[in-house]
Amino acid sequence: MNQEGSKIFSQEPSTGPEPRTEGSEVSRAGDEYRVPLFPVLICSLISALMMHFGFFSFLFLAPLGFVAAAYSAAAAWSAFTMAAVINGIFFVVLRIHYGVGFSSLWIDLLYFTSISLFFTWIMAGGGGARLSGIRTAYRFIIAALMGTFVFVFVILGGRNSSGFAAMIRSQADLLSSVIISSAGADAVKRSLLEQTLTTEKVLEVLGGIVLRGGAVVSMFFLFFVNRRIAFTLVSIFKKRRMPHDLPDFHVPFNTIWFLSFSIAVVLLSRITKLEIPEIIAWNILFVCAILFLAQGAGIVLYILARLTVPPLMRIIINIMIFVIIFSPGLNTIALVALVVLGIAENWLPFRAPKKNGSAPTPGL
Numbered sequence: 001m002n003q004e005g006s007k008i009f010s011q012e013p014s015t016g017p018e019p020r021t022e023g024s025e026v027s028r029a030g031d032e033y034r035v036p037l038f039p040v041l042i043c044s045l046i047s048a049l050m051m052h053f054g055f056f057s058f059l060f061l062a063p064l065g066f067v068a069a070a071y072s073a074a075a076a077w078s079a080f081t082m083a084a085v086i087n088g089i090f091f092v093v094l095r096i097h098y099g100v101g102f103s104s105l106w107i108d109l110l111y112f113t114s115i116s117l118f119f120t121w122i123m124a125g126g127g128g129a130r131l132s133g134i135r136t137a138y139r140f141i142i143a144a145l146m147g148t149f150v151f152v153f154v155i156l157g158g159r160n161s162s163g164f165a166a167m168i169r170s171q172a173d174l175l176s177s178v179i180i181s182s183a184g185a186d187a188v189k190r191s192l193l194e195q196t197l198t199t200e201k202v203l204e205v206l207g208g209i210v211l212r213g214g215a216v217v218s219m220f221f222l223f224f225v226n227r228r229i230a231f232t233l234v235s236i237f238k239k240r241r242m243p244h245d246l247p248d249f250h251v252p253f254n255t256i257w258f259l260s261f262s263i264a265v266v267l268l269s270r271i272t273k274l275e276i277p278e279i280i281a282w283n284i285l286f287v288c289a290i291l292f293l294a295q296g297a298g299i300v301l302y303i304l305a306r307l308t309v310p311p312l313m314r315i316i317i318n319i320m321i322f323v324i325i326f327s328p329g330l331n332t333i334a335l336v337a338l339v340v341l342g343i344a345e346n347w348l349p350f351r352a353p354k355k356n357g358s359a360p361t362p363g364l
Contacts, residue, residue, distance in 0.1 A: 035075045044082035061119045065230025068123035076124035114150045118143035147219035213286035246298040259288035296338030
């Protein structure tokens with residue numbers, strides 16, 4: 001049966017020359033207030049710069065995570081503060097340089113500052129004993145939900161900003177044109193798509209997806225990817241072995257009831273046409289699904305780590321996993337299978353240590 005609580009992200013790496021273990025504050029007692037100014041300043045500068053460079057804007061949290069994982073909680077919060085200030089200066093300078101007004105400046109500042117704040121809390125803890133003692137898996141949930149509120153608020157607040165609205169509309173236009181062009185030479189199909197997939201319809205669909213779990217999934221993905229990149233950077237530059245938390249991750253057993261309840265509410269809300277309960281239920285459903293996805297991935301990694309196979313076969317397995325991840329259709333099937341596997345571990349102890357004698361009854 002699953003362990004109550006969670007170990008994924010469940011522990012923070014502790015600082016110092018020894019490998020960090022998950023579950024405690026980022027820093028050890030002796031290094032708790034150590035703030036190496038030069039690394040903190042450089043990482044803060046890189047984080048703020050990455051926010052303004054296309055693809056790299058998705059990875060702007062990784063430098064802040066590196067500081068939290070490599071040094072101390074105090075260093076992590078110092079890096080967040082410096083990055084927020086530097087980013088604000090960048091935005092002001094860029095708006096002056098390009099002659100853009102300051103009416104929507106708060107939107108840009110709010111997004112960077114709030115998302116960086118939530119991520120730093122995930123990595124470093126803080127906010128007193130109560131907030132620091134929250135398991136990291138729960139910090140992910142809280143931070144992702146708060147990030148979703150900010151994201152939706154930014155979208156609603158940016159509707160009156162001509163620049164922001166134009167950017168959103170251009171993305172919808174691009175998506176619509178890509179789908180329509182997929183019809184190829186089929187004139188009938190192309191005409192039908194042009195009538196149904198207007199920019200306004202695409203914007204409506206995208207808004208529905210964002211509200212019904214799309215934003216919270218994006219936030220989970222953003223935080224998780226940047227956290228893993230930060231750990232990888234620490235292992236490379238600090239020569240420190242960082243924990244791989246997924247193989248030990250266990251979803252709290254009662255999560256299955258939240259998943260079941262949210263599915264029921266989604267179905268009832270669709271029947272009764274109640275939009276707000278449906279939106280809330282979809283977000284709860286996706287949070288639960290992400291947790292079970294992580295548990296399913298942990299099971300696979302746990303099994304693969306204990307397989308005794310020749311090096312060539314292990315390479316082939318890794319290539320197959322890579323192909324599945326980047327194959328449309330196959331990756332969807334794999335994700336669903338991992339979620340189902342994660343749910344199944346509520347009753348089937350896939351990672352239970354082998355014991356002599358009869359196995360205990362599942363669920364007891």
